[in-house]
Amino acid sequence: MQLSFIANVRMPTEKAHGVAIAKMCEAFVDVGLEVELLVPKRRGIIDKDPFVYYNVKELFKIKYLPCIDLLSSRWVPKSIAFLIESITFSSSIKQYFTANRPDIIYSRDEFVLRRLAGGQNLRLFWELHAVPKKWWFYKNMAVPVSGFVVLTGAMKKMLKDRGIDEEKIFVAPDAVDLKSFEIDKSKEELRKELGLPINLKLVTYVGQLETMDKEKGVKDLLSAFRAVQAAYPASALCLVGGPKKMIETYRKESEKLGLTKTIFVDYIEPKMVPAYELASDILVMPFPWSEHYAYFMSPLKMFEYMASGRSIVATDLPSIREILDEGTAVIVKPGDSEDLARGILKLLRDEEAAAYLAANARATVKNYSWEERAKKILKFINKI
Numbered sequence: 001m002q003l004s005f006i007a008n009v010r011m012p013t014e015k016a017h018g019v020a021i022a023k024m025c026e027a028f029v030d031v032g033l034e035v036e037l038l039v040p041k042r043r044g045i046i047d048k049d050p051f052v053y054y055n056v057k058e059l060f061k062i063k064y065l066p067c068i069d070l071l072s073s074r075w076v077p078k079s080i081a082f083l084i085e086s087i088t089f090s091s092s093i094k095q096y097f098t099a100n101r102p103d104i105i106y107s108r109d110e111f112v113l114r115r116l117a118g119g120q121n122l123r124l125f126w127e128l129h130a131v132p133k134k135w136w137f138y139k140n141m142a143v144p145v146s147g148f149v150v151l152t153g154a155m156k157k158m159l160k161d162r163g164i165d166e167e168k169i170f171v172a173p174d175a176v177d178l179k180s181f182e183i184d185k186s187k188e189e190l191r192k193e194l195g196l197p198i199n200l201k202l203v204t205y206v207g208q209l210e211t212m213d214k215e216k217g218v219k220d221l222l223s224a225f226r227a228v229q230a231a232y233p234a235s236a237l238c239l240v241g242g243p244k245k246m247i248e249t250y251r252k253e254s255e256k257l258g259l260t261k262t263i264f265v266d267y268i269e270p271k272m273v274p275a276y277e278l279a280s281d282i283l284v285m286p287f288p289w290s291e292h293y294a295y296f297m298s299p300l301k302m303f304e305y306m307a308s309g310r311s312i313v314a315t316d317l318p319s320i321r322e323i324l325d326e327g328t329a330v331i332v333k334p335g336d337s338e339d340l341a342r343g344i345l346k347l348l349r350d351e352e353a354a355a356y357l358a359a360n361a362r363a364t365v366k367n368y369s370w371e372e373r374a375k376k377i378l379k380f381i382n383k384i
Contacts, residue, residue, distance in 0.1 A: 001032075001033055001034065001103040001104060002034045002035075002102040002103045002104070003028055003033045003034065003035050003036075003102060003103065003104040003105075003106055004035075004036050004038055004097075004102040004104070004105050004106070005021070005024070005025050005028070005035060005036070005037045005106050005107065006038045006039075006093060006105065006106070006107035006108075006109060006112050006113075007037060007039050007107070007108060008039070008040060008085075008086060008089055008109040008111070009021065009039060009040075010039075010042050010043075010044040010045075010046075011037070011039040011044075011050055011062065011064075012044065012046045012048060012050045012053040012054065013046065014045065014046060014243070014267055016207070016300050017108070017129075018054065018270075019270050019300060020174060020300060021037065021108075022037075022050060022051075022054035022056050023054065023177060023370040024370060024373070024374060025037050025056070025060045026056040026057055026060065027369075027370040027371045027374035028060075028106075028374045029057075029059040029060050030059075030371050031371065031374045031375050031378050032378075033104075033378065035059075035060035035061070036060060036061040036062075036063055036102070037060060037061070037062045037063070038063050038065055038093060038096065039062065039063070039064055039065070040064070040065060040066075040069070040085065040089040040092075041064035041065060041066055041067060041069075042067065042069045042085070043069060043072055050062060053269060053270070053271075054270055055177075055180065055270065055271045063096075065089060065093060065096060066088070066089075066092050067085050067089035067092060068084050068085060068088040069081075069085055070084055070085065071085060086109075086111045086112070087115075089112065090111065090112045090115035090116075091115075093115070093116065094115060094116060097116070101122075103123065104123050104125060104381060105122055105123060105124050105125065106125045106127065107124075107125075107126060108126075108127045108128075110126065110128070110132060113126050113145065114137075122144075123146050124144065124145045124146055125145070125147045125148075125149060125381060126145050126147075126148050127148075127149040127150075127172075128148060128150050128151070128155060128159075129151060129296060130155075130292060130296045131155055131158045131159065131162075131296070135162055145168075146168070147168050147169070147170065147380060147381065148164060148168055148169045148170070149170050149377055149380070150169060150170070150171055150172070151172070151173055151174060151297070151298035151319075152171065152173070152295060152296065152297075152298060152318070152319050152322055153171055153322055154294075154295040154296075154318055154319070155171075155295065155296060156169045156171050158295075167384075170376075170377065170380040172373055172376060172377055172380075173298040173303075173322065173323060173368065173373075174298040174299070174300055174302075174303060174368075174373075175303055175368045175370045175372065175373040176300070176303035176304050176307045176365060176368060176369065176370070177369070178307055178365070178366065178369050180271070180273075180274045180307075181274045181277075181278065181304075181307045181308055181309075183274060183275065183278055185278075187278065187279055190275050191279045193275070194275060194276060194279055196238065196263065196279055197236055197261075197263075199234070200234055200235055200236040200261065201232070201234060201235040201236070201281045201348055202235075202236055202238055202279065202280045202281050202282070203225070203228070203236070203237050203238070203281065203282045203283075203284060203344055203348075204237075204238040204239075204240060204276065204277065204279075204280035204282070204283055204284065205218060205221060205237075205238070205240065205241075205283075205284050205285075205286065206240045206241055206273060206276060206277060206283070206301055206305075207240075207241045207301050208241045208242065208243065208246070208267075209239065209241065209243075209246045209247070209249075209250055210246055214290075214292075215288055216286070216287060216288070217285075217286030217287050217288045217315065217334070217335075218239065218250060218286065219250075219253060220286050220288065220335060220336070220337045220340055221237070221239075221284055221286040221337075221340065222237075222250065222253055222254055222257055222259065222262070223257065223337035224286075224337040224338070224340035224341040224344065225257075225259055225262070225341070225344075226258060226341075227337075227338070227341035227345075228341050228344050228345055228348070229259060229260070229261065231341075231345055232345060232348045232349070235261065235348060236261035236262070236263060237259065237261065237262045237263065238262075238265065238276070238280065239262070239263070239264050239265065240265040240268060240273075240276050241265070241266075241267055241268065242264070242265070242266040242267045243266065244267070247264045247266065250264070251264060273304060274304070274307075274308065277304060277305065277308040277310060278308050278309075280308075280310055281310065281347075281354075282310065282311050282312075282313060282344060282347050282348065282354070283305040283308065283310050283311070283312050283313075284312075284313045284314075284340075284344065285299065285301060285302060285305070285312070285313070285315060285320070286313075286315055286334075286340055287299075287314075287315050287317060287320070287334060288315070288334050288335045289315075289317065289334040289335060293317055293319065293334075294317045294318050294319060295318060295319060296319065297319050298319065298322075302320065302323060302324070303323075303365055303368050305361070306323075306328070306361040306362060306364060306365035306368075307362065307365050308362075309358050309359070310358055311329070311330070311354035311355070311357050311358045311361075312324065312328070312329040312330070312357065312358070312361060313330045313340065313343040313347065314329050314330070314331060314332070315331075315332055315334035315335075315340075316331045316332065316334060317334060323364075323368075324361070327357070327360050328357055328360045328361040328364055329357055329361060330343040330344075330346055330347060330357065331343075
């Protein structure tokens with residue numbers, strides 16, 4: 001069977017969704033599908049072979065289709081530029097499918113699917129990463145969609161409440177490449193290679209400091225670490241992911257709080273993520289409460305943290321609770337720096353508890369490989 005995966009993104013991209021797209025295309029091939037990834041031909045900031053950049057086997061094709069790309073223009077508002085890019089890319093997709101008709105069309109992009117829906121008798125599968133607020137705009141499009149893949153149970157309920165048949169909805173959280181964590185080096189060796197302190201307990205956050213100008217809880221983490229530093233001086237905080245333009249803002253915040261052992265690392269390539277996580281002692285997800293974080297997200301870092309075999313501190317959100325609980329992580333209140341500090345200190349002071357939680361998380365994540373995810377989604381597609 002042929003599957004066309006449509007992604008209206010730059011490829012490769014510095015965003016986390018690029019990892020998920022590349023890994024899912026590879027995984028779909030691994031479970032027996034013939035796969036092509038269709039993306040817009042856009043100017044990117046990463047000039048590397050996507051297969052090398054994402055460390056995936058070159059088993060699927062990547063086709064770059066024409067579009068009008070004004071997203072980097074200083075003169076065109078971003079919303080207008082995105083609309084123009086989406087319309088022209090969608091038109092290229094429609095034209096492409098007149099001569100190249102796959103068995104399955106799979107996409108994360110509702111706008112593109114809306115342009116494809118109706119009249120062409122295509123098998124469309126929509127992977128949602130949020131439930132659109134303007135559902136009326138997509139309501140008619142949703143009728144010819146064969147099936148919906150969502151990241152959380154909360155999203156499934158939202159779709160049911162909007163009239164989608166439960167049988168057409170499948171919950172598939174994100175996943176991780178377990179093999180990428182099979183690094184035959186000790187924590188100390190990795191720290192030497194990465195230039196990280198050897199004799200301190202390392203508390204690490206991996207990911208961009210902000211996403212689309214939205215807080216990700218890093219300021220709460222900095223505030224929490226003031227208490228951690230005072231109570232446990234032999235610890236350091238490591239913030240990995242930048243980007244560089246944001247680092248200075250957070251560095252100033254760190255200095256204002258009197259933190260003396262904060263390490264900032266700029267954006268790293270996806271293949272370097274396991275090394276930083278394996279070099280750490282505690283990994284933190286300090287997400288604040290918002291609709292997106294609470295109900296829509298299935299963060300790649302959560303599964304990467306679990307695969308690393310390091311102990312985890314995470315904020316108490318419904319989306320996180322679908323995967324983690326008190327048996328696999330220390331769960332703390334979102335937006336509460338004091339409780340976040342308490343959770344970190346608990347793991348710093350109790351190595352036995354930290355090891356227990358880390359081992360449980362590592363065992364649990366074996367059910368969340370990209371191949372397992374692709375296998376389950378394909379089973380759902382075949383059933384539909």
